[in-house]
Amino acid sequence: MSPEQDWPWSALGLDGPVDGKTLRRAYARRLKGINQATETESFMALRAAYEMAQRHVADVPPPAASSEQDAPGADVPPQPLPLPLQAAPPLPESAPTALGFAALANRLAPDHFAQNPAEVLEELLHSPLLLNPKVKPVLQVLARDAVRHVTLCPADGGMPRLPASFPAQAILGLDTQFGWLSDQYAYEAAFGPDMSALMAMTERLRDQGSSTESDLRLVLQAALPPLLFVIVFCATLLDLAFRAPDSIPIGVFLALIMGYCTQQAARSALPSLMTRHAWPWATVLLLARSLAPAALLWGLAAILHAALI
Amino acid sequence: MHFGIDLGTTHSLIAVFRDGKPDLIPNALGSFMTPSVVALRDGHLVVGEAAREIALSDPGQAAACFKRSMGTAKAYQLGETRYDSVELSALVLRRLKQDAEAHLGAEVREVVISVPAYFNELQRRAVRDAGQIAGLEVLRLINEPTAAALAYGLHETPDDEDEDSTLALIFDLGGGTFDVSIVEIFEGVIEVKASAGDAFLGGEDFTEALSRIIALESGVSAEDMALRPGLLRLAEQAKRQLSTKAEVQIAAQLGAHEIDLSLTRSRFEEVTARLVQRMALPLDRALSDAGLQPEDIHRLVLVGGASRMPAARAFAAKRLRQLPVIGVNPDHVVALGTAVQAALVARDAALDDVVMTDVSAFTLGVETINLVNGTPRKGFYLPLIERNTVIPASREKHLQAVELGQTKIVIKIYQGEAPRVESNLKLGEMEIVLPHNTEAQEIISLRFTYDISGLLEVDAKVLSSGTETQILIQDLAGKMSDAECETARQRMQSMKISPRQTAENIYISTRLDAAWAMARAMQREQLTEVILEWEGALERQDPEEIRVMRQNLHWLMDRLEDTHVT
Numbered sequence: 001m002s003p004e005q006d007w008p009w010s011a012l013g014l015d016g017p018v019d020g021k022t023l024r025r026a027y028a029r030r031l032k033g034i035n036q037a038t039e040t041e042s043f044m045a046l047r048a049a050y051e052m053a054q055r056h057v058a059d060v061p062p063p064a065a066s067s068e069q070d071a072p073g074a075d076v077p078p079q080p081l082p083l084p085l086q087a088a089p090p091l092p093e094s095a096p097t098a099l100g101f102a103a104l105a106n107r108l109a110p111d112h113f114a115q116n117p118a119e120v121l122e123e124l125l126h127s128p129l130l131l132n133p134k135v136k137p138v139l140q141v142l143a144r145d146a147v148r149h150v151t152l153c154p155a156d157g158g159m160p161r162l163p164a165s166f167p168a169q170a171i172l173g174l175d176t177q178f179g180w181l182s183d184q185y186a187y188e189a190a191f192g193p194d195m196s197a198l199m200a201m202t203e204r205l206r207d208q209g210s211s212t213e214s215d216l217r218l219v220l221q222a223a224l225p226p227l228l229f230v231i232v233f234c235a236t237l238l239d240l241a242f243r244a245p246d247s248i249p250i251g252v253f254l255a256l257i258m259g260y261c262t263q264q265a266a267r268s269a270l271p272s273l274m275t276r277h278a279w280p281w282a283t284v285l286l287l288a289r290s291l292a293p294a295a296l297l298w299g300l301a302a303i304l305h306a307a308l309i
Numbered sequence: 310m311h312f313g314i315d316l317g318t319t320h321s322l323i324a325v326f327r328d329g330k331p332d333l334i335p336n337a338l339g340s341f342m343t344p345s346v347v348a349l350r351d352g353h354l355v356v357g358e359a360a361r362e363i364a365l366s367d368p369g370q371a372a373a374c375f376k377r378s379m380g381t382a383k384a385y386q387l388g389e390t391r392y393d394s395v396e397l398s399a400l401v402l403r404r405l406k407q408d409a410e411a412h413l414g415a416e417v418r419e420v421v422i423s424v425p426a427y428f429n430e431l432q433r434r435a436v437r438d439a440g441q442i443a444g445l446e447v448l449r450l451i452n453e454p455t456a457a458a459l460a461y462g463l464h465e466t467p468d469d470e471d472e473d474s475t476l477a478l479i480f481d482l483g484g485g486t487f488d489v490s491i492v493e494i495f496e497g498v499i500e501v502k503a504s505a506g507d508a509f510l511g512g513e514d515f516t517e518a519l520s521r522i523i524a525l526e527s528g529v530s531a532e533d534m535a536l537r538p539g540l541l542r543l544a545e546q547a548k549r550q551l552s553t554k555a556e557v558q559i560a561a562q563l564g565a566h567e568i569d570l571s572l573t574r575s576r577f578e579e580v581t582a583r584l585v586q587r588m589a590l591p592l593d594r595a596l597s598d599a600g601l602q603p604e605d606i607h608r609l610v611l612v613g614g615a616s617r618m619p620a621a622r623a624f625a626a627k628r629l630r631q632l633p634v635i636g637v638n639p640d641h642v643v644a645l646g647t648a649v650q651a652a653l654v655a656r657d658a659a660l661d662d663v664v665m666t667d668v669s670a671f672t673l674g675v676e677t678i679n680l681v682n683g684t685p686r687k688g689f690y691l692p693l694i695e696r697n698t699v700i701p702a703s704r705e706k707h708l709q710a711v712e713l714g715q716t717k718i719v720i721k722i723y724q725g726e727a728p729r730v731e732s733n734l735k736l737g738e739m740e741i742v743l744p745h746n747t748e749a750q751e752i753i754s755l756r757f758t759y760d761i762s763g764l765l766e767v768d769a770k771v772l773s774s775g776t777e778t779q780i781l782i783q784d785l786a787g788k789m790s791d792a793e794c795e796t797a798r799q800r801m802q803s804m805k806i807s808p809r810q811t812a813e814n815i816y817i818s819t820r821l822d823a824a825w826a827m828a829r830a831m832q833r834e835q836l837t838e839v840i841l842e843w844e845g846a847l848e849r850q851d852p853e854e855i856r857v858m859r860q861n862l863h864w865l866m867d868r869l870e871d872t873h874v875t
Contacts, residue, residue, distance in 0.1 A: 021473045028496035031664050036761055037654075040701045047666075047699055131586055133593070133628065157683035179590065184672065184690055184728040185598075195681045195689065195728075202729055 008056075011049035020057045023050075101129055101138075108142040110149035117150060117163065121170035130177055140178050144190045144197075147174075151200045160196040162204045171201045181205075310413070311655050312420045313647025314405055315456070316398060316436065318376045318485025318511060320614075321345045322644035323405040323420075325413065329659035331460065331648035333641055336408040338813060342640060343405060346373040347397045349387040350815050353807040356404040359816035365538050366823040372397050374513065377485055380432035395439045399801060402443035419446045421651040423643050425486045426452040426504040426670040429724055429734050430782075433763060442797045448654050449762065454479045454490030454504050455667050456646030457612040460637060462492060462499040463649060463663065476502075478595070478606045480625045480633075481643070483613035485511035487588060489595040491606070497662045503598035503697040504670055505591040510584065512548075512615030518581050519572075520544035523559060527568045539563045539827060546874040551577050552617045561827045561873040578620045585624050592628055598697045609633045614640045672696040673757055673765060676721040676730045678711055685711060690723060690730045693757040703758040707772075710743060710751040717742050718753060722767060722782060739780045741769050814847065817859055820866050827873060839865070 179186035348360035348371035364371035372385035375394040440447040474495035490504035524531035674692040725733025
């Protein structure tokens with residue numbers, strides 16, 4: 001056989017599959033001949049071979065002691081937690097804990113949870129059951145399903161959202177317990193590749209941080225062009241009224257440009273204002289937007305009028 | 310000789326590797342542990358024991374726990390001047406260097422310094438800078454739990470003939486930080502399999518909790534700045550005593566308040582239960598990253614001064630279902646490990662048969678756009694080198710342009726664990742020009758190469774055209790340039806720092822003052838006499854007399870402080 005076919009064993013100086021002890025010995029021997037700081041390439045090649053060889057060792061000789069239990073070895077890829085079986089949750093040791101667990105699990109059931117998320121989350125995050133390493137993973141699965149159930153994914157492909165009754169504080173609490181926002185692997189282990197819940201939770205936290213102050217900033221950014229537009233619009237009216245109508249006033253061009261800007265600004269700022277329920281500001285922008293086509297028409301009419309005369 | 314330094318939140322130590330083994334070096338006071346505190350006294354900066362005494366009696370004149378703000382812009386005001394955590398750490402490092410040089414009579418230049426495993430690139434740079442300012446050459450930084458494992462692993466042999474490898478879990482609860490790491494030891498190879506930690510959990514947090522209880526039960530306000538130093542001092546003493554006793558009596562004078570109460574261990578454990586529970590997350594994470602169950606661990610090794618607390622020991626033992634190994638002094642083991650690492654880096658002949666492999670404590674990745682609910686959204690983190698990958702390592706992934714005809718891709722490089730990039734640390738960015746292609750989305754291959762000194766190399770290759778782009782991440786925002794380091798070093802030269810001998814006298818004087826403040830009427834009279842006698846000796850300036858008196862006074866103070874908490 002060629003060395004390529006013998007890989008990873010050949011890279012470790014072995015002829016073929018061996019048991020774990022011999023493998024570790026071979027790896028140690030090779031490793032001691034490499035300077036990790038300078039011979040980076042050789043180290044990485046050795047390491048890749050060793051990691052691959054370990055996987056094959058793991059499924060070749062099953063020693064009597066460890067074969068009865070399915071120990072999660074290096075060859076098992078991380079998988080999302082299985083969906084919980086509502087009927088048979090693993091029973092905690094003592095009776096009071098079991099009762100407490102059953103009650104909490106019941107309250108975390110999606111339909112029940114959706115009615116009053118704040119209260120159930122409060123109960124979950126203060127539950128002594130979270131301190132029990134055996135029960136905690138089960139609670140995580142239940143909480144995951146509850147959160148997934150209340151996450152709203154708008155049909156038009158908009159931003160996934162949590163209902164208003166889901167408190168932002170609880171999101172931080174869930175993160176402290178399960179690491180959903182602070183640990184990529186924890187999130188993926190719980191939710192899989194679907195990022196909707198993550199987006200919804202981050203959005204809720206962001207909304208919490210925003211106040212009228214940032215609404216005002218948003219509106220100012222959006223309202224500046226319409227404001228200019230109104231000024232120019234009035235100026236044009238005055239201009240037309242007092243000057244000879246046979247020349248094309250500069251104001252007409254400006255009215256055209258400003259009308260266009262208003263439409264653009266309203267388009268960018270309106271949706272986010274509306275999702276935040278900042279109704280007064282949204283109304284102002286809506287009004288400005290409805291005036292914009294009028295300005296465009298007015299500008300065109302003025303040009304036509306001037307051209308005809 | 311090879312040197313290693315454990316730059317701790319509350320204490321720092323320096324160790325030397327010689328004659329085939331690591332040894333700690335005592336400071337001027339004969340102690341291995343130098344408090345990581347800097348204080349101002351009579352216009353001079355003092356470092357170590359004396360500074361810690363000042364911090365306890367007059368916190369406004371001292372800076373402590375500055376390791377927690379490494380890599381940030383936080384500044385500490387001492388008198389007229391502001392110092393940042395890099396400068397303060399440099400002062401501590403320089404004191405260690407001077408102590409070691411005085412003890413060994415040889416120059417100390419090249420060192421290995423330990424950092425908490427969770428320290429990010431910015432914080433690591435800050436430690437390197439501090440070393441440089443202190444006149445040291447930092448050969449390598451080593452993760453604290455790794456250092457502990459190294460010191461421990463040197464003596465480790467499997468106790469079972471059938472087992473040829475040992476899996477050890479190092480549980481490191483220090484003054485300000487909590488770290489867990491899992492190592493496999495076989496055939497002279499010490500392989501770190503996973504590490505995890507909590508940046509803001511340590512012995513200091515337990516002291517703080519205890520001080521609040523003492524304040525509450527004796528009816529004084531825990532927020533009162535004048536009483537705080539005394540409260541913390543009592544809490545610290547009580548915490549230490551509660552490690553060996555089931556109940557302590559606290560009797561002292563705090564300002565106008567008479568404190569007299571008894572505190573049981575169960576009460577202490579009740580108020581610190583939440584702190585203890587926070588250790589669960591890093592512990593679980595390290596185990597799951599290493600792909601192990603608690604039953605797989607052969608040895609549980611406790612490290613760090615705070616791991617002496619029965620509550621912490623009990624927690625670790627219960628979680629791992631075994632009793633911890635009693636071995637090296639938990640306060641010393643990290644420093645000893647750094648010296649071993651220094652010897653390994655220098656390829657000391659005594660360690661010919663020992664190799665250590667470490668893991669990257671962080672995930673490294675880039676920002677990507679994902680489809681969420683059918684709409685592309687940006688800000689998602691795509692890991693390339695996952696945390697706890699054995700380094701040096703190199704990993705490659707393929708990325709696709711979002712739109713047809715896209716002309717460039719901006720790669721933003723991040724370090725951290727959060728699935729949203731805004732919560733991670735941005736290391737840098739690079740721009741990749743794509744050929745104009747309206748037929749199909751362009752694809753690039755992105756390769757990260759991370760070496761043992763913490764250098765990250767990013768290579769990108771456009772598959773269709775073969776164009777390659779490469780950057781090295783080493784000069785991060787916040788890193789000092791050589792010129793800045795030089796300026797900082799000169800600034801340190803110009804600082805007025807108390808010489809080592811005077812520092813000892815300041816230590817005694819501050820201790821005496823503090824003891825007087827906390828003593829009750831009877832003791833106060835005696836103490837006044839002692840203080841007068843000490844000041845007389847200082848005026849006579851007889852070095853021998855002062856030295857003898859210092860020794861006696863330390864002995865006296867130790868006895869006296871013990872009477873407050875019994």
